[in-house]
Amino acid sequence: MKNQKLITKLNRPMSSWPSILGREGPISNxxxxxxxxxxxxxxxxxxxVNKVLAFSGISISQDMLNEILSRxxxxxxxxxxxxxxxxxxxxxIGTVRGKIQVPGVxxxxxLVTGDMYVGSSSKLARRLIGYFNNNHKDTGKLIPLIKKEGVGAFNLQVIPLTESYTANQELCLEQYFLLQPKFNLNTLRVVNDYSGARAIPLYMYTKDLSELIYSSNIQEDxxxxxxxxxxFLSNSLKTGGAxxxxxxxxxxPVVGAKESNMSIEDINLMLDKDRFELQKNKGRKVIIKGxxxxxxxIIFDSVSSCVAFLNNIAPSNKSTLRRHIESGKPYNGYLCQWDTTKSDVNSSIIDKSIEVQVTHVPTDATAIYPSxxxxxxxFAPDYITTGPTLKVFAENGKLFKGEFKITILKDKK
Known part of the structure; x- marks a missing residue:
């Protein structure tokens, strides 16, 4: 993160990915x-089925799969x-508000073409009733077809999974069907409704979408x-910005895109070079003082990166930032000015009197911040917290939000 000089420490080799991320390599596999x-x-x-779902940590035995298919x-x-x-x-199947919710596929x-679609849910009533009431988003192939021709143009088959049910069993069964060519109304061939808030597939492509640079099922990666x-991630997902x-x-995923198969180290070298080139070719550096x-x-490589940082404090924009730089008036708690020195591209933090390490305990991912x-x-916008709050967690040794360890690495005060 060039705004805050985020320093990533990969404490384990890439061969350890399955134990760290719960999957065999990136989700693109x-x-x-x-x-x-x-x-x-x-x-x-x-x-x-288990090979495809290896990244999610979900699996099923052949005996259980056979038993379900015979029901x-x-x-x-x-x-x-x-x-x-x-x-x-x-x-x-039940009702949307029923006390017992039936999982299944x-x-x-x-009826005319024989085209098929498979889906699953831990709450079949809610999902299926949504199709009949046109509550689902108009995406993919199935829903537009239902809205055009009505449910009467289809036959519906349901496999309830109330007997000998275990968590995510419906996802394994759905994945079994998704690997069969006859389910040609499905646009995705990997289940995308994982249990757990961290299961959010994310892909990084070149601007023209021709090449997949990196993918992960965990945004923190x-x-x-x-x-x-x-x-930056949020803005690109919302606006398509580069x-x-x-x-x-x-x-x-983008169908037909070439995969780069670059290592994390190579991707970081490439991004560092791109950041350097962007700074060299775009705008002036900005220094903000609290x-x-x-x-x-803090020193920023451009007005855009400074505004992105200030937006975490209060709504900000380039024009207002420039006016405050010229007038010398504070902006969102900072005095802002142009940087007239020639500093190293990676030297984004000037005050180095303190270093705070944040470790995501479940993955061992570590970042270091200057304050x-x-x-x-x-942590914004997922968690709203303050510096003093994190300092308390660093001093008492407890985990912030139950999964982040806060450590003071250097304090010259």
Whole structure:
């Protein structure tokens, strides 16, 4: 993170990724394997399912897969808006607000073409009723087709998983079906409804989407390993804006994109070079100095990067920042001025009287900040905290939010 000189320490080799991230390599491997299995058209077993889902830590035994596939399935033919009110549906699937929520897998089959779609949910009633009431977003192939032709153009088959159910069993079964070519209404071939808030697939592509640079199922990988601030990730996902004018981030894979297969070290070297070139070719550096008890001084490579930092404190923009630089008036708690010195591109922190280390205990990912204030800002917008609060956690040794260890590395005061 060039704004706050985020220093990433990869304490384990890449061979340790499975134990750190709960998967075998980047999530792109899962899509590569899934595409391979679909194209081969061979019989799918638990082995293939587990290989694809290795990144998520989800798996199923062959015996359990066989047992589930042998169970009777619920068929709902002659569909219409009243189907969800029938005794059969209510007694086997239930209602949205029912005390007992049935998990399972469902299969839509288009009566005319035979095209099929498979999905799963831990709450089948909510998911299926959403199709009948047109509550789902108009994405993919299935939902637009249902809205165009109505549910009556389909047959619905459901596999409830109430017996011998274990967590994520519905995802394993859905993945089993997704690896079969006949489910051609599915646009994604890897399940994307993982349990756990950290399961958020993210991809980094070249600006023209021709090459996949990096992917991960854990957003913190981009922040801690590639030194990319959350605000840049969020902005690119929302607006399609390019990071360093060269890269974009998406939450879905781009079909046909070439994979770079670069190591983390090589990607970081490339990004450092791109940051240097951007600074050299774009704008002037900005120095901001804290006031009212905040003694931090930070140098930014451009007006844009300074505004991105200030936006973590209060809404900011380039024009207002420039006016405050020219007038000498404080802006969001800082005195701002142009940098007239020739400093090293990576020397973004001037005040080095203190260093605060933040370690994400579950992954061993580590970042170092020049102050408790910078460390606190790095958690936004997921967690809103302050420097003094983090200092308390550093002094008492307790984990912040139950998973972040705060340590003072250097304090000359």
């Amino acid at each position: 899962a899509y590569r394997l899934a595409t391979q299995y679909v194209n081969e058209g061979k019989p799918i077993t638990a082995v293939e 009777p399935r619920l068929n709902f033919p002659n569909l219409d808006s009243s189907t969800i009110k029938t005794d059969k549906f209510l007694q086997t 469902y299969i839509w089959t288009h 981009f922040i801690f390993k590639l030194k990319i601030h959350y605000s 990071y360093l004018d060269k890269y974009v981030f998406t939450d879905k 006031i009212e008890g905040n003694k931090d001084t 408790f204030r910078k460390a606190a800002l790095s």
